[in-house]
Amino acid sequence: MPLRLTEEEYNRLFKKRGGSVGTGVPDCPSKRQNKYNAKKVLLDGILFDSQHEADRYTDLKLMLRAGEITDLKCQVKYVLIPAKREPDKIGPRGGVIKGKVIEREIAYFADFVYKTKDGTEIVEDAKGYREKSYKLKRKLMLSVHGIRIKEV
Secondary structure, three states, X not given: OOXXXXXXXXXXXXXXXXXXXXXXXXXXXXXXXXXXXOOOEEEOOEEEOOHHHHHHHHHHHXXXXXXXXXXXXXXXXXXXXXXXXXXXXXXXXXXXXXXXXXXXXXXXXXXXXXXXXXXXXXXXXXXXXXXXXXXXXXXXXXXXXXXXXXXX
């Protein structure tokens, strides 16, 4: 789920220097600038990665109110490749000690997941640019979960 902040917490966290919430996060010297110049946007207490994603959320909220969609969720995690661990061991007092992580899991976070009137689940991603890693994850989503990602 995206980070949920009050306006006061948001302003304190990002040292807001004027302007209104919803227009994007000001440049912070402690934060690295996004390589695609996307500005984070706070809307309804949810911090979105870009204005495009926030605009799509607004559209989906209107569709939700109109009854065209149901069960709207943001930032849903899908595990594509689970983590690989060494075998578990029995500890000196009989407890199980989990094995060390050899390879971390690979997961895809869908921007939005919702259901249409006919009950079809839609996984949606607000994309401005398709990176190589995204293309691979899109193919893994289809292969592992049988889900085609709708790109807007």
